[in-house]
Amino acid sequence: MNTNLIAGVDCGATKIMVQSGILCSISKKMIPGPINHEYNFSNHQDWDNNFLPVPISTQLSENLSNNINLTPQEIKQGNSIVETIRKSFQFINNHKIGLCFPGLKDDNGVTVMANGPRIPDFKKRIKEIDAIYNDSDCCVIGECHSTIGKLQDAKNCIYIGGGTGIADGIVINGEIIDFNIVNDVKRSWELLIQTGETVESCLSPAGMIERYNRSSHNEISTILELSQQKDFIHVIKKAKEAFSVLINDRVQFFEQNNTGIQKIVIGQRLGSYLKNDDHKLGKTFKSCTTIPIEFSEDRRTTALGAAWSKACL
Numbered sequence: 001m002n003t004n005l006i007a008g009v010d011c012g013a014t015k016i017m018v019q020s021g022i023l024c025s026i027s028k029k030m031i032p033g034p035i036n037h038e039y040n041f042s043n044h045q046d047w048d049n050n051f052l053p054v055p056i057s058t059q060l061s062e063n064l065s066n067n068i069n070l071t072p073q074e075i076k077q078g079n080s081i082v083e084t085i086r087k088s089f090q091f092i093n094n095h096k097i098g099l100c101f102p103g104l105k106d107d108n109g110v111t112v113m114a115n116g117p118r119i120p121d122f123k124k125r126i127k128e129i130d131a132i133y134n135d136s137d138c139c140v141i142g143e144c145h146s147t148i149g150k151l152q153d154a155k156n157c158i159y160i161g162g163g164t165g166i167a168d169g170i171v172i173n174g175e176i177i178d179f180n181i182v183n184d185v186k187r188s189w190e191l192l193i194q195t196g197e198t199v200e201s202c203l204s205p206a207g208m209i210e211r212y213n214r215s216s217h218n219e220i221s222t223i224l225e226l227s228q229q230k231d232f233i234h235v236i237k238k239a240k241e242a243f244s245v246l247i248n249d250r251v252q253f254f255e256q257n258n259t260g261i262q263k264i265v266i267g268q269r270l271g272s273y274l275k276n277d278d279h280k281l282g283k284t285f286k287s288c289t290t291i292p293i294e295f296s297e298d299r300r301t302t303a304l305g306a307a308w309s310k311a312c313l
Contacts, residue, residue, distance in 0.1 A: 007035065007092040008142075008307030009085065009099040010135065013115045013164040013206075015040045016088045019303035020095065021146070023311045030146040030308040032300055039088045044080040051077050051117070059112045063104065074117035081117070082125050089128060098310025099126070100133040100302065102165070114189070115164050115206075133309045135302060136161070136187075140169030140176050142305030143265060143296060145312075149304075150265045150296040157262050158250045158291075161302075162270025165189065165207075166200045170250065172259055185253045193241050202242035205269050208235050223273045227280065236284055244288045251291075264289070267296035 008030075010017040020033030041047050051073060053059075062068045070078070089097065101122070104112035109122030110132070119125075122132060139161040143149035151157055151171060159169030166188035170177040179187055188200040201207040205223040212226055212235050213219055220226055226235065247264070254261050266274055266285070274282040275295040286293055 005095040006307045006311050007095040007097055008303035008305065009088060009097060010303035010306060011085060011099065011101045013102065016085060017299065017303045018088050018092060019300045020092065021304050021307035028312065030304045032148060032304060035091055036300065037088065037091060039084050041080055041084050044084050046076055047080045048077055053113055053116060056114060059118065063111045068111060068118060068120050070118060077117040078119045081119065085126060096310055097128050098133060098306035099129045100135040100138040100306040102135045105132050133306050136167035138305030138309060139167040139267060139302045141308055142301030143267060144171065144176060145308045146301055146304035148298050149301055150294050154262060156254065156259050158264045160264065160266045161268040162204050162266065163206065163268045164204065166204050167268065172254065172257060186249065188246060191245055191249055193245050199242040199246045202238040208239055211235050211238065223269065236281055239281060240284050240288060243285050247289050261291050263292040263294055265294050265296050267301065271295045272297040272299065
């Protein structure tokens, strides 16, 4: 292994992105390197597109009692993920690897997963890594500490990354807030709109698509397809309400800390989609607040956040 070579591996719910990086010795920012590859879990022969996670209440209970009972379906789906991750290392075998993954984790692996299988022996099976970073954290880290990030040198900002779920981020006084430590701020999956639905389920692209498919005879799979539907308005209405609830919560947090907000950055799949201001949803979000909004469309930032974490944490 060459200790000067670093790569980030961003594991999502459906695919992996591998991105090499170079740490600038002066700025301590991660510069994108030449290696960039994506791997879809669905290309694995045993991948189950219809996989249903164990109910969250069961997962949390088993995690709390330290008695995780994997189902045969979880084991099979988990094997597909692990084998795809190992395949993704083929071009970065001589790199130090920083890897991020969704879900709740302990020192050994992934113990709670809202959108996939639990893999409690993750680190035992992937010996090239010594830590599993949180994907939400790496989204924000990549925006702050890579040369392509929209939060470089930011002091007081809000980050919203939209994909299968929502990656929440707050930068206050130049420091990234740790949601696991700060008790007076909630993540999107903990915040509710008036109907009792979570902000995450109404605001994430996957949540919006699922909402539309439940109420329509059409079956769509991308947010671009969603925006082309004539009856998209009810999804927009829910997303607008969720966005307002999220921003109001963040504004209150900054007010409690006697600090103003410079800007909001919306990234990942949602940011890529909203980059074109002609989209109805982008204009809708901007009408909800006077805080400037920027869209981050470079999907490499999370992997670079994982690479930076490996190099600097």
